[in-house]
Amino acid sequence: MCGIVGFTGxxxxxxxLLQGLYTLEYRGxxxxxxxxxxxxxxxxxxxxxxxxxxxxxxxAGGEISSVCGIGHTRWATHGAPSDRNSHPxxxxxxxxxxxxxxxxxxxxxxxxxxxxxxxxxxxDTDSEVAAxxxxxxxxxxxxxxxxxxxxxxxxxxxxxxxxGENPGEMICTRHDNxxxxxxxxxxxxxxxxxxxxxxxxxxxxxxxDGEIVRVRPEGVEVYTSDGxxxxxxxxxVNWDIQGAQKGGYDHFMIKEIMEQPKAVRDTIASRITSDxxxxxxxxxxGIEVFKEARNIHIVACGSAYYAGLAGKVAFERLARLPxxxxxxxxxxxxxxxxxxxxxxxxxxxxxxTADTLAAMREAKARGAITIAVVNVLASSAAREADHxxxxxxxxxxxxxxxxxxxxQLAVMYLLALTxxxxxxxxxxxxxxxxxRDMKELPSMIEGALETKEEMKKLAELYHDSHDAFFIGxxxxxxxxxxxxxxxxxxxxVHSEAxxxxxxxxxxxxxxxxxxxxxxxxxxPALYEKQISNIKSVKARGAKVILITNGDFAIDPEMxxxxxxxxxxxxFMSGSLSIIPVQFFAYYVGVxxxxxxxxxxxxxxxxxxx
Numbered sequence: 001m002c003g004i005v006g007f008t009g010x011x012x013x014x015x016x017l018l019q020g021l022y023t024l025e026y027r028g029x030x031x032x033x034x035x036x037x038x039x040x041x042x043x044x045x046x047x048x049x050x051x052x053x054x055x056x057x058x059x060a061g062g063e064i065s066s067v068c069g070i071g072h073t074r075w076a077t078h079g080a081p082s083d084r085n086s087h088p089x090x091x092x093x094x095x096x097x098x099x100x101x102x103x104x105x106x107x108x109x110x111x112x113x114x115x116x117x118x119x120x121x122x123x124d125t126d127s128e129v130a131a132x133x134x135x136x137x138x139x140x141x142x143x144x145x146x147x148x149x150x151x152x153x154x155x156x157x158x159x160x161x162x163x164g165e166n167p168g169e170m171i172c173t174r175h176d177n178x179x180x181x182x183x184x185x186x187x188x189x190x191x192x193x194x195x196x197x198x199x200x201x202x203x204x205x206x207x208x209d210g211e212i213v214r215v216r217p218e219g220v221e222v223y224t225s226d227g228x229x230x231x232x233x234x235x236x237v238n239w240d241i242q243g244a245q246k247g248g249y250d251h252f253m254i255k256e257i258m259e260q261p262k263a264v265r266d267t268i269a270s271r272i273t274s275d276x277x278x279x280x281x282x283x284x285x286g287i288e289v290f291k292e293a294r295n296i297h298i299v300a301c302g303s304a305y306y307a308g309l310a311g312k313v314a315f316e317r318l319a320r321l322p323x324x325x326x327x328x329x330x331x332x333x334x335x336x337x338x339x340x341x342x343x344x345x346x347x348x349x350x351x352x353t354a355d356t357l358a359a360m361r362e363a364k365a366r367g368a369i370t371i372a373v374v375n376v377l378a379s380s381a382a383r384e385a386d387h388x389x390x391x392x393x394x395x396x397x398x399x400x401x402x403x404x405x406x407x408q409l410a411v412m413y414l415l416a417l418t419x420x421x422x423x424x425x426x427x428x429x430x431x432x433x434x435x436r437d438m439k440e441l442p443s444m445i446e447g448a449l450e451t452k453e454e455m456k457k458l459a460e461l462y463h464d465s466h467d468a469f470f471i472g473x474x475x476x477x478x479x480x481x482x483x484x485x486x487x488x489x490x491x492x493v494h495s496e497a498x499x500x501x502x503x504x505x506x507x508x509x510x511x512x513x514x515x516x517x518x519x520x521x522x523x524p525a526l527y528e529k530q531i532s533n534i535k536s537v538k539a540r541g542a543k544v545i546l547i548t549n550g551d552f553a554i555d556p557e558m559x560x561x562x563x564x565x566x567x568x569x570x571f572m573s574g575s576l577s578i579i580p581v582q583f584f585a586y587y588v589g590v591x592x593x594x595x596x597x598x599x600x601x602x603x604x605x606x607x608x609x
Contacts, residue, residue: 002029002075004099004179005196006160006170008068009187009217014058017071020189020196021051025598029073031086034058035097036069041164042097046072046086067217068168070160070190072099080124089128091135092119098134098161100127101192102177105155126155134161142171143223146212150175150225156354158207160190170215172207178352178379179207181220183234188215194237194376195395202237206378235378251596253398253490257582258449263403264575265442266392267410272439276432278417284387285371285415287422290319293343296419297336297368298325299359300347303401303485304408308347309478311412314571318426318434319419328355332362340367345415348372349396349404351379360385373411375404389415398597400489402582405482406445409575413438416571437569444566448579451563455580458545458561459587462516463491469510469517470497470581471537473530476520479574483518483581489599490589500533513541518581519559521548522573534558545584547577 003024007016017034032054033046043064047053051073058064072087088097104110107126110133115121119132130149137148142163149159150173158177162170172179172190182189182197182204189197190213197204207213210225222232249255273279280286296315298308305327312323326336328346332355338344344363348356351374360381364370372385375393382388391407417434420426426434462468468487470480477499484497498507500519511517517537521530527550535558538544544559549567565576589596 002101002192003073003196004070004101004158004160004190004192005072006070006162006172006190006215007187008168008170008215009184009200010067011187013066013069014064016189016199017069018051018055019199020191021054021071021073023195023198024073024191024193025051029075030081031074031083032072033086033088034069034071035088035090035099035162036064036066037162037164037167038064038066042090042094042162044088044090044097046083046088048081048083048086068162068170070097070099070162070170077103077126085123085125087127089123089125089131091131093135095164096131096135096138096161098127098131098159100130101158102156102175104129104153104157106153110152130157130159138163140165142166142169143212143214143221143227146171146173147225147227150210150212158192168216171212172215173210173212174207175209176354176357176380178350180204181207181213181215183220186217188217188220190215195397198237203234204237205232205234206383238377251398251586253400253402253586253596256396256398256403257579257586259394260403260406260579261442261445261449263391263393263407264410264445266394267407268414268438268441271414272435276435276439277428278414278421278431278435280389280414280418283389285389285418287418289343289369289387290321290419290422292341293321293419294339295342296321296323297331297338297342297344297363298323298347299328299331299344299356299363301328301353301355303405303482304347304349304353304356306478306482306485307405307408307412308345309481310409310475310574311345311416313475313478314413314416315419317571318416319423320425321419321423326359328353328359331359336362336366338363338366338368342368343371344368345371345373346381346385347408348379348381349375349401351376351381357381357384371415373408375407399599399602400486400585406575406578410438410441413572434569437572441568441572441575444568444576445579447566448576451565451580452583454563455583456587459584459591462543463588463591465514465516466494467510467515468493468495469507469515469537469542470495470520471500471503471517471530471533472497472520473500473526473533474523475571475574476522476526476530476577479520479577479581480518482578483520483585486582486585487588489602490585490596491592491594492600493588500530503533503536508536508540511537511540511542515542516545517542518545518547518584520577521546522550522565522577523570524550525570531558547580549573549576
């Protein structure tokens, strides 16, 4: 991991590669580098640290004239972050340079065989073995060499190679790691994600698993793993590069928080009919999908998993369907009990999350109907699922998700209402009322955004805290878990989320004088129970921030701060209560001087297990 770019064309490659790498910074990384074809052979420059450090190192070394090269941002897996472990990696003879995303699982046996054959390794990475294997297999035809290399590798990978012998040519392939090829006029790019190619083109092809692509300025040639030439559909990006720029905001995260009304509006606009009924038929998800379903499995990682927990509440309360929400990394190894006709809903912003993809494939192999809720067009999950529902959130650049999460919640509500219609657990009139409420959801989120200054002041009060707790019940517990994750991700504050009723079973022993506790109480059916839990932590010295959307009588001695939101149907309340929580995490991170958009040790798209 984490980001690949490559360019071939008529202009100088260095500025294009650097710009592409900058656009991939959101994926998270700890080092960066480029390799360039020059008249004197391959020139490689790489360094630990940020892309700015790489740019300065290139400038210090003097101008490099090159019209073809590859670049990489690395997030360390094998070998600590360092100059020597940074990508690109060269073969021992210097005729090949390679970048790699993923993990080569059999690298140790390959490395041992190469070492025994006299190869000296210059890094601690698994990736370097591929460079040496390619060099040994390369006899002028890069496609043939890559075919040979792929037969020897086990694991996940996206690979891009340049050689000193074929000017203007890049060879790339992928297996379980994203890779696209941008097609311009007399120039082409390869990249891990769409924003990196948009400086030259909006036209691209998605490299399929096992496919090998020869990329030259005049175009691309795509081959199967057996060497058969194939044609690929050329797609066009349907959003503008401005969507991947800050637009005057200090950070992408705050920009994306503020974009949530639009993200939710775009996600639901075409999916609620004029007579206020959910309509997912364009995605093939009609009522017949849910009529015979006995169980629903929701599988995801991180924030997407917490969106799934909110979805579980909606499905079970509205459609009376049993739902199992699973962390994707555990699902595939738990020998899941899946009956034919069960539904597996996977949620992933990128559609490339390795654990989630593996879980979806496992569920599909066991007979489940798979529905992918993703944000990225033509991603692996979108292509492989039986049905795909896109969240039209637009490009999300900050590592910590905000608007994609909110769009995922909206899709879960639509799915739950569709299931309720299929099973007759709600009348048409009830469903229509809920859909009317959904149409108002973007406006209600706009109202929640008005808590910005209030949460900024609360962040100033508590940013020095070493610990924080989030508590909630029902849908509020799902939001509490996402809120706690945000504070950990962005501000590096030790934070825990607990179901309110579980406090007395152990966690309350952690509450000390002055400990901030964010308490969510947005479900009227559980409000009084949550109040009891709040009083318990308050009695032990906690500083309580209550977030509620009701007109409940608030005991002024019960909490230190009250954040009021508009009232909405209980199962949708997470779409509002998450907003102040996001603001709180953001401003605590700002006050602590954290790198908001690129938190330490984290990556946007986790494409390894």
